[in-house]
Amino acid sequence: MGVNSYLAHAPGYVDNEGPKIVTGRFVHEDSHTLARSLATGGYDGLKRALEQSPTSIHDIVRDATLLGRGGAGFPAGVKWGFCPPGVWPRYLVVNGDESEPGTYKDRLLMQRDPHQLIEGSLIACYALGLSQCFLYVRGEMALAQERIAIALNEAYDAGLVGTNILGTDLSVDIVLHWGAGAYIVGEETALIESLEGNRGMPRLKPPFFPAAIGLYGKPTIVNNVETLANLPWIINNGAAAYKAFGSETSPGTRMFAVSGHVKRPGVYEVEHGTTTFRELLYGDNYCQGIRAGHELKMFIPGGGSAPWFFPEQLDLPLEARPVGAAGSMLGSGAIVVMDETTDAVKACLRVVRFFARESCGKCTPCREGTSWEETILQRIHDGLGRPGDIDMLLDIADNISPGPYPTAADEANGLDAVPFPPKQTTICPLGPSSVAPITSAIRRFRHEFEAKITARELIPVEATGP
Numbered sequence: 141m142g143v144n145s146y147l148a149h150a151p152g153y154v155d156n157e158g159p160k161i162v163t164g165r166f167v168h169e170d171s172h173t174l175a176r177s178l179a180t181g182g183y184d185g186l187k188r189a190l191e192q193s194p195t196s197i198h199d200i201v202r203d204a205t206l207l208g209r210g211g212a213g214f215p216a217g218v219k220w221g222f223c224p225p226g227v228w229p230r231y232l233v234v235n236g237d238e239s240e241p242g243t244y245k246d247r248l249l250m251q252r253d254p255h256q257l258i259e260g261s262l263i264a265c266y267a268l269g270l271s272q273c274f275l276y277v278r279g280e281m282a283l284a285q286e287r288i289a290i291a292l293n294e295a296y297d298a299g300l301v302g303t304n305i306l307g308t309d310l311s312v313d314i315v316l317h318w319g320a321g322a323y324i325v326g327e328e329t330a331l332i333e334s335l336e337g338n339r340g341m342p343r344l345k346p347p348f349f350p351a352a353i354g355l356y357g358k359p360t361i362v363n364n365v366e367t368l369a370n371l372p373w374i375i376n377n378g379a380a381a382y383k384a385f386g387s388e389t390s391p392g393t394r395m396f397a398v399s400g401h402v403k404r405p406g407v408y409e410v411e412h413g414t415t416t417f418r419e420l421l422y423g424d425n426y427c428q429g430i431r432a433g434h435e436l437k438m439f440i441p442g443g444g445s446a447p448w449f450f451p452e453q454l455d456l457p458l459e460a461r462p463v464g465a466a467g468s469m470l471g472s473g474a475i476v477v478m479d480e481t482t483d484a485v486k487a488c489l490r491v492v493r494f495f496a497r498e499s500c501g502k503c504t505p506c507r508e509g510t511s512w513e514e515t516i517l518q519r520i521h522d523g524l525g526r527p528g529d530i531d532m533l534l535d536i537a538d539n540i541s542p543g544p545y546p547t548a549a550d551e552a553n554g555l556d557a558v559p560f561p562p563k564q565t566t567i568c569p570l571g572p573s574s575v576a577p578i579t580s581a582i583r584r585f586r587h588e589f590e591a592k593i594t595a596r597e598l599i600p601v602e603a604t605g606p
């Protein structure tokens with residue numbers, strides 16, 4: 141299936157009941173146009189921002205505790221404060237590369253409300269005192285690119301982007317940059333390399349983070365699409381109104397993309413931090429439960445990189461801290477649900493294959509290790525596994541993301557030895573991302589791996605290769 145065909149069939153937005161901070165305009169067919177945006181309060185947040193000082197806007201965003209939605213959940217207002225004073229020019233880079241397995245919420249924000257993203261980016265530029273913004277959109281997202289391009293042209297023509305915006309001293313240019321379709325370019329330093337015209341490979345950090353030394357060696361704030369899309373509402377309504385939704389440490393709402401074996405998959409805007417996985421996956425207002433006649437086996441709570449969860453974690457709230465304490469992450473806001481018909485080895489292989497193919501190859505443990513992981517999982521899946529394969533998988537995992545990992549004896553004793561957050565011997569977290577499905581699947585479903593390996597004994601040795 142071609143990429144565009146896949147995107148056309150991917151689940152879309154579900155208009156559930158609840159507060160709408162970033163998806164409010166999605167109910168309109170023409171939500172992507174400037175006319176609809178202006179008719180529904182579009183650019184009012186920018187106008188309000190321009191009536192206040194940049195420092196006041198930064199303070200509002202800091203007070204709102206707007207957590208980054210790209211994966212790490214770092215507060216935007218705090219990150220903005222890391223730009224070293226007096227160093228110019230500085231840049232805003234909007235991360236629209238969204239390629240994490242299961243994640244498709246930024247795509248909807250870019251397709252359905254590009255003006256909200258442009259407005260949010262302008263508010264950030266104003267608060268940061270900068271005049272150049274780059275909007276980096278994943279290569280395969282043709283419709284998102286097209287709509288953003290049209291929206292930018294509309295906004296330039298209307299004096300909302302460019303020189304002396306709305307007749308003020310604010311001048312900001314926004315450049316739309318189309319990626320070439322690499323997952324690793326979602327990592328912020330690889331994205332910066334790509335923008336500079338180099339191969340999209342991550343830079344070592346620490347010591348330098350983009351806020352200090354980023355694009356063209358200058359201070360650069362990289363923010364996720366959804367993070368910036370929150371800004372118009374926050375400036376229009378204030379930090380206190382934002383914090384009235386969600387929990388104390390995870391305020392506001394958050395978009396979650398749910399896929400897999402639920403009755404109603406799709407993207408939902410839900411209250412952050414207070415809604416539980418059970419409510420989201422089983423609630424009438426949301427996914428309405430597992431497909432008829434089936435039971436939940438496992439779910440990935442935060443995109444392909446996240447360690448797997450099981451039915452006993454359903455009552456955790458959608459909040460970073462408790463999810464982290466339970467050994468996983470909310471990551472990119474993507475939940476992949478698998479019922480009891482799912483082959484754990486095959487599911488694990490499918491996710492690991494993605495990371496093996498998307499490894500940029502810059503560092504050895506990831507470049508070599510991820511393809512070894514794929515090879516071993518493939519042969520186990522094909523019924524050609526060898527007796528030492530589970531140990532070898534865990535050994536490779538340990539070399540990419542040092543454990544300790546659970547042995548069969550640990551499991552028998554009920555020990556849970558998978559460390560979280562993961563350590564890494566690699567330059568960036570992609571290597572450890574390939575380890576998460578392996579340790580999750582072996583920890584819980586070792587018997588499924590063993591059953592496939594035992595089946596090999598029934599196959600003549602000459603048919604199994606070396």
Ligand SMILES: Cc1cc2nc3c(=O)[nH]c(=O)nc-3n(C[C@H](O)[C@H](O)[C@H](O)COP(=O)(O)O)c2cc1C
Nearest residue numbers: 208209210235237238239326327328362363364367
């Ligand atoms: C392998 C990898 C892929 C990533 N992909 C994305 C992505 O597609 N979109 C995104 O916003 N952040 C992605 N991130 C996180 C970014 O590096 C960065 O933290 C984020 O864009 C910062 O925005 P935020 O603070 O608003 O969340 C990725 C990180 C890694 C390690």
Ligand code: SF4
Nearest residue numbers: 500501502503506568
């Ligand atoms: S961990 Fe993988 S993707 Fe990241 S820099 Fe190393 S080789 Fe590239």
